[in-house]
Each structure stands twice: as structure tokens, then as C-alpha cells.
Amino acid sequence: MNTFIVTRLILKDWYLNRPLFVAALFTGLLTLGAVSAAKGTQIAVILGVIVLATILIGMGAVIMSSMVNERRQQTLPFVMSLPVSYLEYTTSKLAGSLLIFFVLWLALLSGMIATILVTPWFPHGLIPFIVIMAVEILVTTSLIAAVSVTTESQGWTIGVTQVGGLALNAVGFSIARMPSIGHTMSGPTIQWSSASIFILLAEFMLIALMIGIAFYVQSRKRDFV
Amino acid sequence: MTDLAVQFAGVTKKYPHFALTDIDLELSTGGIMGFVGANGAGKSTTIRILMGLVHQDCGTVDVLGHAMPMQQAVAKRDVGFVSEDMRLYGPLTLAWHMNFVRSIYPGWDQRYAEDLLRRFDLKVEQKIKGLSHGQRVKAALLLALARRPRLLVLDEPTTGLDPVARREVLSELMAVLADEERTIFFSSQNTLDVEQISDQITFIDRGRIIESANKESFLDRWRRMRLMLPPNAVLPRLPGIVEVGGSARLPVLTVSRFEPAMVAACQDAGVAVQAVDAMTLEEIFIVNVQNRREREVA
Numbered sequence: 001m002n003t004f005i006v007t008r009l010i011l012k013d014w015y016l017n018r019p020l021f022v023a024a025l026f027t028g029l030l031t032l033g034a035v036s037a038a039k040g041t042q043i044a045v046i047l048g049v050i051v052l053a054t055i056l057i058g059m060g061a062v063i064m065s066s067m068v069n070e071r072r073q074q075t076l077p078f079v080m081s082l083p084v085s086y087l088e089y090t091t092s093k094l095a096g097s098l099l100i101f102f103v104l105w106l107a108l109l110s111g112m113i114a115t116i117l118v119t120p121w122f123p124h125g126l127i128p129f130i131v132i133m134a135v136e137i138l139v140t141t142s143l144i145a146a147v148s149v150t151t152e153s154q155g156w157t158i159g160v161t162q163v164g165g166l167a168l169n170a171v172g173f174s175i176a177r178m179p180s181i182g183h184t185m186s187g188p189t190i191q192w193s194s195a196s197i198f199i200l201l202a203e204f205m206l207i208a209l210m211i212g213i214a215f216y217v218q219s220r221k222r223d224f225v
Numbered sequence: 226m227t228d229l230a231v232q233f234a235g236v237t238k239k240y241p242h243f244a245l246t247d248i249d250l251e252l253s254t255g256g257i258m259g260f261v262g263a264n265g266a267g268k269s270t271t272i273r274i275l276m277g278l279v280h281q282d283c284g285t286v287d288v289l290g291h292a293m294p295m296q297q298a299v300a301k302r303d304v305g306f307v308s309e310d311m312r313l314y315g316p317l318t319l320a321w322h323m324n325f326v327r328s329i330y331p332g333w334d335q336r337y338a339e340d341l342l343r344r345f346d347l348k349v350e351q352k353i354k355g356l357s358h359g360q361r362v363k364a365a366l367l368l369a370l371a372r373r374p375r376l377l378v379l380d381e382p383t384t385g386l387d388p389v390a391r392r393e394v395l396s397e398l399m400a401v402l403a404d405e406e407r408t409i410f411f412s413s414q415n416t417l418d419v420e421q422i423s424d425q426i427t428f429i430d431r432g433r434i435i436e437s438a439n440k441e442s443f444l445d446r447w448r449r450m451r452l453m454l455p456p457n458a459v460l461p462r463l464p465g466i467v468e469v470g471g472s473a474r475l476p477v478l479t480v481s482r483f484e485p486a487m488v489a490a491c492q493d494a495g496v497a498v499q500a501v502d503a504m505t506l507e508e509i510f511i512v513n514v515q516n517r518r519e520r521e522v523a
Binding site: 002005008012015016073074075077078080081082083084085086088222223224 | 273276277278279280297298299301302304305306307308310311312313314315316317321325326328329365369
């Protein structure tokens with residue numbers, strides 16, 4: 001693996017995505033500020049969570065579809081004219097896209113946790129649920145990335161993004177109804193139950209599995225352009 | 226160390242509705258191969274295999290001594306590639322693209338790049354999306370040439386260019402030819418372009434190589450013989466007659482293996498040779514393809 005060329009390609013994608021990244025980060029931080037300023041009003045909290053989730057899922061879809069765009073905009077022959085193998089290209093796309101998204105994700109998740117901890121309006125017991133749902137967004141994004149990379153199809157990428165968004169609601173609803181998580185959400189302390197740890201582990205395993213499958217499928221492809 | 230820059234041996238690639246069959250090609254270091262074929266003949270597929278972007282089903286491909294597609298990353302360090310369907314990043318400037326490519330290729334020649342900027346009349350600060358098609362092709366060519374590649378692979382680079390832009394691109398290619406170590410593989414539908422710059426010509430049709438030889442040999446071997454056949458005279462049996470046209474009294478023979486002795490053979494048979502015309506590469510290509518297709522049908 002030529003890490004030099006992979007790094008150059010990641011930096012290229014970072015540069016191409018930077019206006020979108022800055023806009024999403026700015027909007028996310030603005031939303032957190034607005035939620036804090038609303039002093040824990042229920043409607044503000046609900047709206048804030050919806051906006052943040054939309055930013056993350058939307059940005060995830062946009063960043064992850066960069067491989068589809070590379071083909072659609074016919075820049076793939078230019079990239080593949082460089083001294084790079086297709087596996088190195090795949091690595092740069094997956095690692096680069098997930099890294100860009102991860103930085104945004106981490107910034108917004110940290111901001112959300114900080115808002116909960118610093119302001120007196122929110123119960124600290126909400127944090128495990130927030131973390132599980134944030135990692136679920138990471139799972140959805142990894143799924144979009146895997147589908148985008150392997151199918152290079154805009155239709156499939158859009159379809160998976162929509163299904164992922166719907167699944168996120170279902171997962172959130174189900175987790176909130178689990179007694180070991182739901183009953184502690186409004187409490188004053190953070191409680192990591194064995195169920196919440198298990199769900200987090202399962203989510204990270206799913207992320208690893210999807211990335212692994214994406215690499216496996218790519219390594220078996222014979223035609224790239 | 227081989228003196229072949231490109232070597233295809235028995236390469237086959239099958240798709241549901243198209244097959245590239247038994248491709249054998251050899252391009253020596255420093256040679257310029259014009260790869261001519263109609264739309265859908267298999268030019269781009271061959272070039273994609275050459276670049277390692279498509280894996281052949283069978284056969285071997287060596288580029289600059291590297292087996293493709295396995296060693297494509299190493300081989301492409303010395304290859305400059307420009308294709309008609311290649312686009313640069315629209316929102317970014319030419320300067321960004323130059324810096325990007327320069328950061329990857331240690332052999333990037335900045336002085337030459339600046340020289341090409343002037344010759345192509347390109348502005349580095351201009352965004353790619355603001356360039357015309359001709360300017361985009363020139364920008365892609367600049368990015369490929371300034372790497373100082375040992376092998377330049379051009380897939381229909383002049384398609385869609387206006388006559389002025391086409392001439393500029395071709396004249397720059399001619400200048401590149403001054404470097405005898407540089408090898409060029411140039412595909413085009415435009416036989417005039419190929420005739421201008423190539424020293425070796427390969428025709429491809431329906432996924433098969435139908436002829437490959439050096440340009441002079443092509444142009445020397447193919448002739449149109451305009452004859453006048455007196456009553457009761459019979460055309461002599463001549464080698465390499467590809468097509469017989471004209472009328473019964475004034476036949477026109479297209480021959481692929483012309484020799485001056487053919488004129489004498491006609492005259493000995495009482496047939497008057499009115500003219501022996503040289504053929505353009507386009508005429509040779511068309512007759513060659515038609516002849517092959519007719520033979521396939523038969």
C-alpha cells in the first residue's frame with residue numbers, strides 16, 4: 001500500500017469537501033448554541049436534535065457519495081491516471097470520506113455532550129442514549145459509504161440514505177423503550193448499563209464489518225472505469 | 226531490460242455484447258503508434274486494459290516492463306494518460322491541479338509546464354469549469370506532459386476540438402516527438418491526425434486487430450490502379466486485390482500489396498494502366514474495414 005499517494009488523495013477530498021464541512025460545522029454549533037439559549041425548552045431540544053441528526057446524515061450522504069460523483073463527473077480517469085491501484089483508490093475514498101465525516105461527527109457529539117454537561121437544563125442520564133444514537137449515525141454513514149463505494153450508483157446511495165434515516169428513527173425508538181436505558185435517561189447521573197455497552201460494541205462491529213465487505217467486494221472487481 | 230514499451234499478447238476481454246479478441250500489439254520504446262478504429266471498435270477498452278483500469282480475461286499486458294494490471298501503480302509513475310472522457314475538478318483551478326500532480330510526480334518539470342501554459346494560452350488561476358472543451362483538453366495534456374512521462378497514452382484527445390485547438394494540440398505532440406525516448410500510444414477516429422504524428426499504425430475493428438504495420442509500409446503497399454480493359458482482355462491474377470470497383474471496361478483495383486511488377490503484369494495481359502494512385506490512410510482504413518466485414522459475412 002502506497003501511503004503517500006493514499007494520503008495525497010485523502011487531502012484532495014478534504015480540500016474538495018471543505019466548504020461543505022465548514023458550513024455543516026457552523027450550522028451544527030449554531031444549533032447547539034440555540035438549544036442552550038432556549039434553557040431546556042422541550043420543543044427546542046427536539047428541534048435541535050432533529051437539526052443535528054439531519055446535518056450528520058445529510059453530510060454523511062454527501063461526503064460518502066464522492067465515489068459516485070467521481071464517476072458521474074468523469075474525474076475518475078484523471079485520478080486513475082495517477083500511480084495508484086484501485087485498492088489504494090478505494091482505501092483513500094473510504095478512509096478519507098469516513099475521516100472527514102468523523103471529524104464533523106466528533107465535533108458535534110462533543111458539542112452536544114458539553115452542552116448537556118455544562119448547562120443545568122439537561123439530565124446527564126441522557127448521555128448514553130445520545131452516544132448510542134450518534135454511533136448509530138456512524139453505522140448508517142458507514143453503510144452509505146460501503147454501498148457508494150461498491151455500487152458506484154447514485155440510485156443505490158440515495159436509497160440506502162433514505163432507508164438509513166428511517167432505520168435511525170426505529171432504532172432510537174426501540175432503544176429509548178429499553179428499561180435499562182430508557183429509565184435512566186432522565187436521571188441526574190450517567191449510567192452505562194450492560195445493554196448500552198453491548199449495543200455500542202455491536203454498532204462498532206457493524207461498522208468494521210461493512211468496511212471489510214466494501215474492501216472485499218472492491219478487491220474482486222475487474223473493471224474500474 | 227526490454228525495448229518494448231507496450232506489449233499485448235493474446236489479450237481477450239468479453240462483455241455481454243462486445244468482445245476484444247486475441248489482441249497482439251507491440252510498441253517499441255520511442256515509437257508512436259496510431260490506433261485507429263470506428264466508434265465501438267474496442268480502442269478505449271484496449272487503452273483501459275493498457276492502463277490497468279480493466280482486467281483482461283486472458284493474455285498478458287506489459288507496460289514499460291511491468292505486468293498489468295497487477296503492477297499498474299508502479300507502471301503509471303512513468304505514464305501520462307489523457308482521454309477524451311477525462312475531466313478535471315470543475316470547482317478547482319488549474320494551479321491547484323498543477324500543484325496536486327507536482328506533489329505526486331518528483332519528475333514534474335515546472336519550467337516546461339509554464340512553457341506549455343503560454344503555448345496553450347491557459348491561465349493558472351482560472352477554474353476548470355470556466356474553461357472551454359479545447360482548453361480542458363489542453364489542461365489535461367499539460368498535466369500529463371509536464372510529468373515528463375516515458376509513455377504517453379492518448380485516447381482520442383482531439384475528439385470534439387475545433388480546428389485551431391486541434392492543430393495546437395497536434396503541434397505540441399509533434400514537439401514532444403522530438404524526444405526520442407518518449408513513446409506515444411495515440412488512439413483516434415481521425416486518420417488525418419494519426420497520419421500526421423504516427424510512425425506505426427494499427428487498425429482495430431469489432432474487437433479485433435485487423436492490421437498493424439509501420440506507416441510508410443501502409444502507405445507504400447496500398448494503391449488504387451485505374452485500368453482500361455480492351456474487349457476480350459482479361460484481368461491478370463494479381464496478389465492482394467482487396468476491391469474491384471469502376472466499370473467492366475474501366476476497372477479500379479484497390480490493392481494492399483502493391484509492387485511495380487503489377488503494372489508490367491497488367492501491360493503484358495494487354496490491360497492499359499491509366500494511373501496508379503496513392504491512398505490516404507482514411508481510404509486505406511475504410512477499404513480495410515469494409516473488406517474484413519464482407520469476408521466475415523461471407
